[in-house]
Amino acid sequence: MRVSELVERSGLPLATIKYYLREGILMPGEPTSATQSSYGPQHLRRLALIKALAGAGLPIPRIRAIVRLTDEPVDRLYDTLGRAVANLPPYLDGRDDCPEADHPRARRVLERLGQVYEPAFPAVGQLERALKAVEDIGLPMTVDRLDTYGRHIQAIAEFDIAHLPVGSTEAAVEYAVLGTAVYEPVLAALRRLAHQDIASRTLPEPGDRPAPDA
Amino acid sequence: MRVSELVERSGLPLATIKYYLREGILMPGEPTSATQSSYGPQHLRRLALIKALAGAGLPIPRIRAIVRLTDEPVDRLYDTLGRAVANLPPYLDGRDDCPEADHPRARRVLERLGQVYEPAFPAVGQLERALKAVEDIGLPMTVDRLDTYGRHIQAIAEFDIAHLPVGSTEAAVEYAVLGTAVYEPVLAALRRLAHQDIASRTLPEPGDRPAPDA
Structure with a gap:
């Protein structure tokens, strides 16, 4: 899925997801072009864990x-x-x-x-x-x-x-x-x-x- | 006891005790002169309660x-x-x-x-x-x-x-x-x-x- 779908399904703002990527606590996606990556269920699961721990x-x-x-x-x-x-x-x-x-x-x-x-x-x-x-x-x-x-x-x-x-x-x-x-x-x-x-x-x-x- | 003894026995600074008196959560002592009051065991007990709740x-x-x-x-x-x-x-x-x-x-x-x-x-x-x-x-x-x-x-x-x-x-x-x-x-x-x-x-x-x- 694209990052926009990750935003929608995780309920987290794009800026927050980018922050977690920069901090290295969300693993990077699979690059599909110079500016885009593809994400999978493991990213959604990791985001749910991070969200719960931050909460x-x-x-x-x-x-x-x-x-x-x-x-x-x-x-x-x-x-x-x-x-x-x-x-x-x-x-x-x-x-x-x-x-x-x-x-x-x-x-x-x-x-x-x-x-x-x-x-x-x-x-x-x-x-x-x-x-x-x-x-x-x-x-x-x-x-x-x-x-x-x-x-x-x-x-x-x-x-x-x-x-x-x-x-x-x-x-x-x-x-x-x-x-x-x-x-x-x-x-x-x-x-x-x-x-x-x-x-x-x-x-x-x-x-x-x-x-x-x- | 005088307020200095209340300070010593409660372990609380004088400024804190005065603050609790002003806030009305520590009951006033018995006035013994224009500037001094006398305090009893009920004041020590109340201070212990306030300290624990604040903590x-x-x-x-x-x-x-x-x-x-x-x-x-x-x-x-x-x-x-x-x-x-x-x-x-x-x-x-x-x-x-x-x-x-x-x-x-x-x-x-x-x-x-x-x-x-x-x-x-x-x-x-x-x-x-x-x-x-x-x-x-x-x-x-x-x-x-x-x-x-x-x-x-x-x-x-x-x-x-x-x-x-x-x-x-x-x-x-x-x-x-x-x-x-x-x-x-x-x-x-x-x-x-x-x-x-x-x-x-x-x-x-x-x-x-x-x-x-x-």
Whole structure:
């Protein structure tokens, strides 16, 4: 297809597509003349991925790192996916980003959950920062809360991984980065609505008498 | 205590504390002279709440709405908490924020989960937007995925509500808004780390032969 059709089918302006070509995150088309190129389904698919990543707040260098991994995967699928997902926000500041930095809160939590503590994983730094915020406001991350959160998040993550398409690296990377990014807001909104639903059934009304002893 | 001690114990600069006083989100102290006031533990507690909310990205008018609800709760605790939590980000643009707007994707999901669909709840608009993003990238929100997510998020939310301190409105509002805000990044980081943990055990290695038929 010509670039005009790529504009129409991707829903992206011509200037944006040219920008992605210049930045090397959209692969070039097949030249058909000195000024025209021909594009195929792989260009549409790549544009959909770029659009979704840009929409999730990723800057161009992070998007470039991800598309490069789909084109040139590293040896193990596990490593390719880990490196791809590591480009997702939230980004930590330089100090936290340092691979040698220790994350004591995250380490304790992961030990309790029986998971490997690998301080170089960005999500470990994200967990540390999130646990620090919990501590700062004086809402304790009790062992009970951690065990409950950990058990149910584990079940959700098992569903996610069970549905990972392992046949194609490109599809696996897309699922891993996009699935991580787009389902997080879904899960957060579902939790808020579940709070509302449960609270509407269980919170005391102004006229409620204390419950009699059972 | 004098304002200098409030500075020291809250960890906030004097200029910030004066700003919160001017904005009316920190209640005034007890005047002890023409130029000095005395402050108590309620001021420290309020400052900790404001600091945490500002750290979670809330602008002053949203913080004001929350602290006003702790001072002047509405009739039912359920309504007070619902109005307080509605001030948390993410904020939707004007169109989505319109209480009359229909949220068809969120409605279908909530019907499936057996929860009330109330389009005026901000979290319903947040869910709709999140589901739209999922749809746009072509990762289907299947019934299986929804049922799995819904069941486990429900269990997490039940734990949250079971630990809500209902004895004091102030404590309940603090727990509801701060707990909603600070545990979301914890849950997101735990999910990413669970993905990594499960993937390290289940993803195929480059040398793996296809599994024989069972």
